[in-house]
Amino acid sequence: MVNAEDASFYRHDGVDWNAIEHAAEADWDKGAMAVGGSTITQQLAKNLYLSPRRSVFRKLREILIAFSLEDHLTKQRILELYLNVVEWGDGVFGAEAAARTWFHHPAQSLTASEAARLAIALPNPFARAPNMRDPGLTRKAVRLVRLLRMQGLIGAAQERAALDEVGAPAERVLPDRAPGSPGPDAPAGIHCRADNARCQPARGAARPDLPACHAPSPETSAPTTPAPAPPRRSPPGRPRLPSRLRRSTEQNPSSPRRPANPRVNIA
Numbered sequence: 001m002v003n004a005e006d007a008s009f010y011r012h013d014g015v016d017w018n019a020i021e022h023a024a025e026a027d028w029d030k031g032a033m034a035v036g037g038s039t040i041t042q043q044l045a046k047n048l049y050l051s052p053r054r055s056v057f058r059k060l061r062e063i064l065i066a067f068s069l070e071d072h073l074t075k076q077r078i079l080e081l082y083l084n085v086v087e088w089g090d091g092v093f094g095a096e097a098a099a100r101t102w103f104h105h106p107a108q109s110l111t112a113s114e115a116a117r118l119a120i121a122l123p124n125p126f127a128r129a130p131n132m133r134d135p136g137l138t139r140k141a142v143r144l145v146r147l148l149r150m151q152g153l154i155g156a157a158q159e160r161a162a163l164d165e166v167g168a169p170a171e172r173v174l175p176d177r178a179p180g181s182p183g184p185d186a187p188a189g190i191h192c193r194a195d196n197a198r199c200q201p202a203r204g205a206a207r208p209d210l211p212a213c214h215a216p217s218p219e220t221s222a223p224t225t226p227a228p229a230p231p232r233r234s235p236p237g238r239p240r241l242p243s244r245l246r247r248s249t250e251q252n253p254s255s256p257r258r259p260a261n262p263r264v265n266i267a
Helices: 017-030 040-049 056-072 075-085 095-103 112-121 135-150 156-165 243-251
Strands: 190-192 199-201
Touching: 040 056, 040 075, 075 095, 095 112, 112 135, 112 156, 135 156
Parallel strands: none
Antiparallel strands: 190 199
16 A cells, blocks of 8 residues: 555655645646645545545645644654545455455455455555456556565565456566565665665665565674674762872771761651
8 A cells, every 4th residue: 555655655744745746747737736746645635634625625625634743643653544434345344344344254364466456445445446357457456466465465476366357467577586686676876774674775764665685694794793882981970099098098997987878768
């Protein structure tokens, strides 16, 4: 769902300004507000608090509400709410209801092809219903299946079955990645971290939406050396005595000592 609706979901603060800019240019060329450029957070704000009517004023309110949602909720909670209120047909709200309506089983039992077909139906499930066959929708479904394979969520056999089910039997299955390789269709500028745990951009913030790499083998894993302990220092406000005074104090046990702080027992 994130790959289909909002690929930068885990990186933006509620609004994808690049998508807004592209949508504004497309709307200007068409002379109408046909493209919204909304993120998942903005779509949740619209579904919860606003009407579906398109206008510049509603878009501004949508942006403000999206900022507030990002400030008060985690990304996981925003995604969970979105999947439970988004519409997948006439009177079909939420992923669970959509899975049972279109595929007659729970959402947790969805196959890769079924999940892709539900994802590409949004944001207009009436014009792009999951049971609709269209060359453009098929290309979108193939792209999502590829992403699932790249992220390690499905294997080669599942990818083959999903491509056949979405109507693309001529598409080839992606080859297996070598350890440390981000995959043939990974975005440009992506490399694997030193521990091969996850592909990440060479610069900038981490991207949890990128595919995971193969874990390093025990033979190639570099041993970790514990950091040396910092030198002990005297507490502030209590200077350390010179060595000569310390020796004289230790040799004279009758030297007055400061009594310990008494303990107070509260009945």
